[in-house]
Amino acid sequence: MLFPSIVLGATVALAGSIDASTTEAVATPNLFALRVGTAETISHGTIPNAVILIENGRIVMVGEDLPIERGIPTFDFPDAVVMPGMVGSRSRLGLDGRAGTDITPELSAAFELEPGAKVFGDVLELGVTTLGLYPAGGGIPGVGIAVRTKGSTFEEMLLAEPTNLSMYISSNESAKKLIEKGFELVDKYMEDVAKEREKFDKAVEKEKDKKKKEEMVFTPPVPDEKALPMLRLVTGELRAVIGMRKAADYLHLMDVIGEREFDWDVQANLTDDGDFFYIADRLGAAGRRMIVNPSITLHPGTRRERNLPKELHEAGCKLAFVPESDSVGGFRDLRADVATLVRYGLDRQVGLRALTLEGAEVIGMADQLGSIDAGKFANLLLFDGDPLEAGTELLGVMLDGDFVAGDLAD
Amino acid sequence: MKHLNSLNAAAFAAALLAAPTLWAATAPTALGLAPTTSVAADDDEDEKEDEWHLVAGGDVYTGTGAVLRGASILIKNGLIHEIGYDLFVPEGAGETDVSGYRVYPGLIALGATSRVTTGRFAAEDPTWAIDPLSDPDEWMTSFEDEDLDLPTVDQDGFKSRYIDSYDPFSPYMTLALANGITACEQSGAAFKLRRDGIEGVVMNEDTSTNFNMRGGSARQRTRDGFAGAAKYLRDMATWERRGKPKDDEPSTRGVDTNSLRVLRNELDATFFADDRLTLLAIARLAQDYGFRPIVQGCREGWIVADELGRAGALVVLDPRERSWNDPESLYESGSSIENAAILHRSGCQIAVRTPSASIDTSGIAGRDLLSLSLQAGYAIRGGLDEEVALAAITLVPARVLGIDHRVGSIEVGKDADLLVTRGDILHYETLVDLAFVMGKIAYDKNKELYYAHLQPHQIAADLEADAAAESEDGSEADDADGDTDGDADESGDDD
Numbered sequence: 001m002l003f004p005s006i007v008l009g010a011t012v013a014l015a016g017s018i019d020a021s022t023t024e025a026v027a028t029p030n031l032f033a034l035r036v037g038t039a040e041t042i043s044h045g046t047i048p049n050a051v052i053l054i055e056n057g058r059i060v061m062v063g064e065d066l067p068i069e070r071g072i073p074t075f076d077f078p079d080a081v082v083m084p085g086m087v088g089s090r091s092r093l094g095l096d097g098r099a100g101t102d103i104t105p106e107l108s109a110a111f112e113l114e115p116g117a118k119v120f121g122d123v124l125e126l127g128v129t130t131l132g133l134y135p136a137g138g139g140i141p142g143v144g145i146a147v148r149t150k151g152s153t154f155e156e157m158l159l160a161e162p163t164n165l166s167m168y169i170s171s172n173e174s175a176k177k178l179i180e181k182g183f184e185l186v187d188k189y190m191e192d193v194a195k196e197r198e199k200f201d202k203a204v205e206k207e208k209d210k211k212k213k214e215e216m217v218f219t220p221p222v223p224d225e226k227a228l229p230m231l232r233l234v235t236g237e238l239r240a241v242i243g244m245r246k247a248a249d250y251l252h253l254m255d256v257i258g259e260r261e262f263d264w265d266v267q268a269n270l271t272d273d274g275d276f277f278y279i280a281d282r283l284g285a286a287g288r289r290m291i292v293n294p295s296i297t298l299h300p301g302t303r304r305e306r307n308l309p310k311e312l313h314e315a316g317c318k319l320a321f322v323p324e325s326d327s328v329g330g331f332r333d334l335r336a337d338v339a340t341l342v343r344y345g346l347d348r349q350v351g352l353r354a355l356t357l358e359g360a361e362v363i364g365m366a367d368q369l370g371s372i373d374a375g376k377f378a379n380l381l382l383f384d385g386d387p388l389e390a391g392t393e394l395l396g397v398m399l400d401g402d403f404v405a406g407d408l409a410d
Numbered sequence: 411m412k413h414l415n416s417l418n419a420a421a422f423a424a425a426l427l428a429a430p431t432l433w434a435a436t437a438p439t440a441l442g443l444a445p446t447t448s449v450a451a452d453d454d455e456d457e458k459e460d461e462w463h464l465v466a467g468g469d470v471y472t473g474t475g476a477v478l479r480g481a482s483i484l485i486k487n488g489l490i491h492e493i494g495y496d497l498f499v500p501e502g503a504g505e506t507d508v509s510g511y512r513v514y515p516g517l518i519a520l521g522a523t524s525r526v527t528t529g530r531f532a533a534e535d536p537t538w539a540i541d542p543l544s545d546p547d548e549w550m551t552s553f554e555d556e557d558l559d560l561p562t563v564d565q566d567g568f569k570s571r572y573i574d575s576y577d578p579f580s581p582y583m584t585l586a587l588a589n590g591i592t593a594c595e596q597s598g599a600a601f602k603l604r605r606d607g608i609e610g611v612v613m614n615e616d617t618s619t620n621f622n623m624r625g626g627s628a629r630q631r632t633r634d635g636f637a638g639a640a641k642y643l644r645d646m647a648t649w650e651r652r653g654k655p656k657d658d659e660p661s662t663r664g665v666d667t668n669s670l671r672v673l674r675n676e677l678d679a680t681f682f683a684d685d686r687l688t689l690l691a692i693a694r695l696a697q698d699y700g701f702r703p704i705v706q707g708c709r710e711g712w713i714v715a716d717e718l719g720r721a722g723a724l725v726v727l728d729p730r731e732r733s734w735n736d737p738e739s740l741y742e743s744g745s746s747i748e749n750a751a752i753l754h755r756s757g758c759q760i761a762v763r764t765p766s767a768s769i770d771t772s773g774i775a776g777r778d779l780l781s782l783s784l785q786a787g788y789a790i791r792g793g794l795d796e797e798v799a800l801a802a803i804t805l806v807p808a809r810v811l812g813i814d815h816r817v818g819s820i821e822v823g824k825d826a827d828l829l830v831t832r833g834d835i836l837h838y839e840t841l842v843d844l845a846f847v848m849g850k851i852a853y854d855k856n857k858e859l860y861y862a863h864l865q866p867h868q869i870a871a872d873l874e875a876d877a878a879a880e881s882e883d884g885s886e887a888d889d890a891d892g893d894t895d896g897d898a899d900e901s902g903d904d905d
Contacts, residue, residue, distance in 0.1 A: 171528070173574040248577035251608045278579040300581045302859050 026075060026408045028401055031055045033066075033074040034380070040083040040387070042357045043371035045349070050082070054378040057400035062372050080395065083352060083387050084371050085129025085379030087359030088331065090144075090241065090267055090291055090322045092133065093119045099137030101174075103182050105229035107142030109133040110161055116152035122328045124149040125405045127335075127394050129379040130159065132363035134166045134241070139178035141166050143229055143238070146363040150404055163363040164265075165229050168243040169253040179256045185227040186234055193220045239263035241291065241362065245271075247278040265289040265320070265362055270308050272298040277311050284316025291362055293324040294337040294351070296344060309354075310346040319350060320358035339388040351388065382408065461487050462500050463849050465828060467509030471835075473804045473819035475797055480509065485826040488848035493822060506830075506851070508869060511843065514800070514835045515819050516592025516827035518807040519779050520726055520763045521706075525582045526594055526779070527601050527611070528575045573612050578605045582769050587845045587853035588860055589780040590835065592827040593808075593817050600811040602825070605852040617812040618678035618704055619668045623691050635666035636699045639673050672701050678724075678812065684709035686741060693717035704810055709733060712752040713742045719757030724810055726761045727753075729788040750802070751793030760798060761806040762786045787836045799836055825849075830869065843867035 032054055039050030041062060051066040052059060068074050097112035112135065123131070128149055135142035143162030151157035167182070169175055200218045207213045223231055232238035242264050244250060250266070266288055268276060274297045276283070276290075283290065290312050296305050313319050321338060323330030338351045360370025369377045378401040385392040396408030403409045463485040470478040470493065484492040484499065499505070519526075577583070583603050586594065593602050599615035621635075622628040645660035652658075662670075671677040681692045684707040693714060696703040702722040705711070709731050711718055718725065727750060735744035746752070750760045762785050769779040776784060786799040794802070801818075808818030816825050826849035833840040841861055845853035856866050 171575045171577055176574055246577065247579045248608070251578065252574065255608060273581075275579045275581075299859065304859065 026396070026403050028054070028075070028398075028403065029073055031072060032401075033068045033072050034077070034082070035068075035074055036077045036080045036082045036382070038081045039372055040081065040352055041372040042084055042349075042353050043373050050372075052082070052372060052378075052380070054401050057378055057402070059372060059374055059376050059378050061374055077382060077395075079384060081383045081385060081387060081392075082372070083381050083383070084356045084369065084376075085381055085397065085399065086127050086331075086334070086355045087130045087132070087357075087363070087365075087370055088123065088128050088322060089132040089320050089359035089362035090134055091131045091326050092136065093117075093123065093131060093326065093328075095133055095136065097136045099135065099141055101138030101168075101178065103140045103178055103185075104135075104137070104142050104226070105140050105165055105182065105185075106225040107135050108162060109135040109142065109145045110154070110158075112136065113145070113147070113154060113157070115154045115157050119328060120147075120149040120151075120157075121405075123331045124397060124399070125394075126328070126331045127381045127397055128331055129381075129397065129399050130360070130363070130365070130369055132163055132359065134164075138168045139175070140182045140230075141168075144241070144363065146365055148399060150399055159368075160363065160365055162229065162238060163365070165233055165238055165240045166243070167240055167264075169249050169256070170245060171248045171252050176252055176256045179253070182230055183257070183260060185230045189221075189223050189227045189231060196221055233262045234260065236263065239265065239364065241265050241267050243267045245269065247275045250279050250283070265291055267291040267322075269293060269324075270295050270297050273300040274308060275300055276308055277306065280312050280315035280317070283312065284314075287316060287318065289318040289320060289358060289361065291320045291322055294321045294334070294341050294354070295324055296340060305344075307341055307344045307346060309341055310344065313346065313350050318358055318361070319354040320362050321351075321354040322359075335388055336390060339390065342388060348388065382406070459502075460500070461849070462491075462503030463826075464497070464499050464503055464505045465513060465826075465830070465846065466505055466507050468511050468513040468830065470513045470820055471515075471800065472821065473515040473800060474821065483513065483820065483826070483828065485846075485849035488826055488850070490820060490822050490824050490826050493820065506844070506869065508830050508844070511830050511832055511867075511869065512835070513820070514590070514829040514831065515804045516817065516829055516845065516847065517590040517782055517803045517835075518811070518813075518818060519586070519591045519594040519782055519803075520761060520807050520810060521767045522586075522591075522594040522596045522779055523767050523769065525580070526586050526591075526596055526769060527580060527583060527603070528577050573608060576601070576608050576611050578608060578611075584853065584858055585769055585860060586779060587847070588842060588855065588858060590783055590829050590831075590842045590845065591779065592829075592845060592847050592852070593811075593813065594779075595807075595811055600813045602817075602827075602847065603852065604847050606850055613813045613816060614811055616677070617810075618680040619672070620680050620682065621668070623681055623683060623688050623695065629688075629691050632669075633695060635669040636673070636695065638665050639669035640699060642670065643673060673699060675701070678702075678704050678810070680704040680706060682706045686710040686713050686743065690714050690717055693721040693723065696721035696723065708749070708753070709745050710743060711758070712746045712749045715752045715756035715758070718753060722757065722759075723753075724759045724761065724806065725750075725753050726763050726807075726810060728763055728765050729785055729792060729794075730765060747788070747792035749792065750789040750799075751795075754794055754798055759806045759809065760789070760794065760802045761810050762789055762799070762802040783835050783840070784838055787838060790836065796836065830867075832865070832867065841865060843869060 034052040034054060036050050039047045039052065039062065041047055047064050049065050051063060051068060053061040094114050094117035095109060095112040096114055113133065130146060131149055132144055132146050134144040144164050144166060145161040146159040146163045147157040148159060167179060169179060197218060204213060204216055207216065229238060233240055240262060242253060244253065244266060245268065266283070268290060270292050292309055294309060297308055298304060299306050309319055321334065323334045324337065334355070338355060342348045342351045357366060357370035360366040369379055372380070378398055380398040381387070381394060382396040383392050384395055395406050396403045397405035464482055465485065466482040467480050470481045470483060472478065478493065481493060481495055482497050483490060484497050583605065587603055591603060593600060593613065600613040600617060602611045602613055604611050621632050623632055642660055642662065642665045649658060649660055668677065672679045679701060681703055683689050683692055683705060689705065689708065689711055692703050692705060694717065697720055702724060704724045704726065705718065706726045708725045708727045711725055711727065729747065729750050731745040733745045735742065754760050764777065764779050764782055764785050766778045782803055786803045789802060790796055790799045805814060805818035808814035817827050820828065826846055828846040829835065829842050830844035831840050831842055841855060841864055842853065843855050844851055855861050
C-alpha cells in the first residue's frame with residue numbers, strides 16, 4: 001500500500017535531512033534521528049516538531065526542533081504522530097496451560113510460553129510492543145513475565161522475569177482462605193528465621209573464643225521456592241496484581257490482608273452492573289492502579305451508562321488499560337475503545353498513558369519503556385494522525401530502534 | 411527450563427541479611443511477629459476520635475410506644491447515645507435536619523433469601539478466573555467446591571461463609587434498604603444491612619432450632635426428646651444437690667441436645683405449623699416444658715389463640731394468608747384477616763413476614779420483601795393495634811432472631827438503625843427517604859436510582875443549601891464552639 005503524502009528519508013548515505021518521496025521500507029542504522037510532526041511522550045506531554053535521537057535501540061534524546069548533528073541520518077515524517085509502543089500488561093496470548101485454583105506462587109508464565117507464536121506478530125502489527133504475560137489458574141497461580149512481541153526463542157522474547165505475582169480474590173470463603181494461606185508461607189518462614197536466630201544466638205553465647213565469636217555470621221535459612229515470591233512481596237521486591245470482579249471483593253481482600261503491607265494493583269473486568277464506583281474513593285485515596293478494560297458500562301439494574309475508568313481516575317486511581325477480550329481482535333479494538341472513553345470525558349493524556357506507561361508500571365518496567373524518554377527502549381508507533389482518531393492508520397511499529405511492522409518494515 | 415525464582419532463593423536470603431533496615435521495617439508491620447504490633451493497635455484505638463451525628467428535629471417513633479415530637483437523636487460511633495430535646499452536641503458532630511419528617515426504627519425482615527447480601531442483578535460466575543473453554547473440568551469442579559463451603563465459627567465470634575460472601579454493594583441490599591429493611595434473617599443468620607463495610611454484619615447465626623410437630627410420629631419423637639432432656643436436667647439438679655458425687659454424674663447419652671439447649675434457654679425452638687391440631691400440640695408441649703415457642707405460619711392460630719397465648723408463643727405470620735374453611739369439619743378452620751389481632755389479644759407476640767421472601771425489581775409487586783410495611787398494614791386492617799403492627803416488623807422479629815438487645819427500637823444504647831419518612835411507615839403511600847445503619851446514611855432516596863423520581867425529599871437539599879450559605883459567609887461556620895448557632899460559649903457550660 002502506498003502513502004505518497006509521507007515524506008521519509010530512505011537513503012542514509014546522504015547526511016542530514018532527506019526529502020525522498022518514497023514509501024519503501026526503512027532500514028534504520030545504529031544511530032539516527034526521527035523527526036515527526038507530533039510526539040506523544042506520555043511522560044512530559046505532547047511535543048510538536050519533535051526530534052527523537054536513537055542509538056543502539058534506545059532513545060538518547062527527545063525535544064522540540066532539536067538541532068541534528070551533521071552526519072546523523074534523519075528520517076522525516078512531518079505529518080506523523082508518534083507515541084510509545086503499547087504495553088499489554090495483562091495477557092495470556094501465546095500461553096498454553098491450564099491450572100486449577102491453588103497456591104502455586106513458584107510457577108511462572110514462562111513455563112507456558114510458546115516462543116514465536118503467530119499471535120505475537122499479529123498484535124505487534126497492531127502496535128503492541130510489550131506484553132505482560134500471567135500464569136493460568138485461580139488462587140495464587142504464580143508470577144508473570146514480560147516479553148517483546150517479536151522473537152523466535154524464549155531468550156529473544158524475554159524482557160523481565162518475574163514481573164508480578166498474580167492473585168485472585170472473590171467474595172467467598174475459599175478464595176479468601178487461599179490468599180490467607182499464601183501469606184502463611186511468609187509467617188512460617190519468619191518463624192524459621194526466628195528459630196535459627198535463637199539457635200545462632202545461643203551458639204554465639206557458648207563460644208568462648210573471642211575471635212571466633214566475632215567471626216560468626218548468622219545465615220537465615222534459604223526459603224523454599226513456594227515461599228520466595230510471597231517473601232519478595234512483603235519485602236517490596238515484587239508487586240502483586242490482584243484480580244477481582246466487584247467492589248465487595250475489595251472489602252473482603254482488605255479483610256484478608258489486614259495489616260500486611262505490599263505493593264499491589266487491581267485487575268478488574270468492568271462489566272455491566274459493575275459496581276466499583278462504590279469504592280472509587282477508597283481506591284483513589286490509596287492511589288491504587290486499576291488494570292481495567294476501557295469500556296462504558298451500565299449502572300446496576302439500569303440502562304444508565306457510566307464511564308467507570310473516568311470515575312476511578314477522578315477519584316485518584318491510576319489506570320492501565322487491557323483489551324476487553326484478551327485476543328488479537330481485542331487489541332484491534334483497544335484504541336477505539338479508549339477513544340470512546342475520551343469522548344465521554346476521560347482525559348486524553350490519561351487514556352494514552354493507560355495504554356503505555358501505566359502498563360509498564362504493572363510489569364515493573366517503567367524505567368525501560370512506556371514513554372518517549374532518554375534511556376528507554378525505542379519502541380515507537382508512527383501514525384498518520386491522532387492515534388485515537390478512527391481513521392488514523394498505523395504506518396510503522398518500531399521495536400528496539402527497528403521498524404518491525406507496518407508498511408515501513410522490511 | 412529452570413525457574414529463576416529457585417536460582418535466586420539463596421541470593422534472596424543473603425539480601426535479607428544484608429538489609430537489616432528493610433528487615434526491621436517489614437517484620438513488625440507485615441508479619442505481625444513483633445509484640446509491638448498489638449501495642450500499636452491499642453494506641454490507635456485510643457487515638458481514634460469518636461464519631462458523632464445528630465438526627466435533629468424529627469417526630470421520633472421509638473417503637474416502644476412513645477412518640478417524641480420534634481426530638482433529636484444523638485449518635486455516637488453508630489450507637490444511639492441520647493434521645494431528647496436541646497441535647498448537648500459535641501464539636502464536629504455531623505447533623506441531618508429532619509424536622510417535619512418522622513423517624514422510625516429500621517425494619518427487620520424474617521426469612522429473606524440469601525440474595526439480599528450476596529446477589530447481583532448480573533449472573534453470578536464464581537469461576538471467572540477459569541476459562542470454561544480451555545478448562546472444562548476445572549470449571550465444573552469449581553462449582554462443587556462452592557457448595558462445600560460449610561459455615562465455621564472461630565473464637566473471635568461469628569465468622570462464617572455468610573460474612574465471607576457478604577456484598578454491601580448488592581443492588582438487592584439497596585432495594586431492601588429502600589423499603590426500610592435494615593436487618594434481615596438469611597439462611598438462619600441475622601444480618602445487618604451495612605453499606606460501608608463488612609465488619610460485624612453477622613449479628614447472630616445460632617438463634618433457633620427447628621422441631622417438627624406435624625404428624626403423630628413426629629409429635630411423639632419431639633415430645634420424647636423434651637421428656638428425655640427434662641429428665642436429664644432433673645437428674646443433674648439432684649446430683650448437684652448431693653454434692654456432685656464422683657462416678658455418679660448423669661449421662662448425656664441419648665439426650666436430645668437441641669431439646670436440652672431449649673430447656674436451658676440457650677436456644678429458641680421454632681415450629682412450622684399452620685393447622686389447628688399441630689398448633690395445639692405445640693402450645694401444650696411448650697406449656698408442659700415451660701419454654702416460649704416460635705411458631706412460623708400459624709394460619710389457624712386464631713382458632714387456638716388462647717392455648718398459644720398461654721404458651722407465650724412468638725408468632726411469625728403472613729396477614730394476607732388466604733385459605734377457605736373446611737365445610738366438612740366440625741371445628742372452625744381456614745385463615746382469618748383477624749388472625750394477628752386475635753393472637754395478640756390472647757397474649758402472643760406477633761411478627762409479620764411477607765408472602766414471598768424474594769426480592770427483585772421484576773417480582774410480583776406487593777408480595778415480596780419490598781412490601782414488608784404493607785403486610786403489617788394488612789394486620790391493622792384485621793384489627794391489630796398500629797403500635798403492635800410496627801413492633802411486628804421491628805422489635806418482635808428482633809426478638810425472634812435474638813438481636814433485640816441491638817436493634818428493633820429507638821432506645822439509648824441500641825444501634826442507630828433509623829428510617830426517615832414523610833408519613834406513617836405503615837401507610838402504602840409512604841416511601842423511605844433516608845435509612846441510617848449504624849449511624850451512617852446507608853440509603854438516600856434522592857441519590858439511588860430506584861425511587862428517586864417519586865416525591866423527592868428536601869432533606870439533602872436543605873443540607874446542601876446550608877453548606878452553600880456557610881461557604882458564602884465563612885464567619886458563620888466557625889463559632890468558637892464549632893457550631894453555627896452563634897453562641898460561642900455554650901461548650902463551657904457542659905462538662
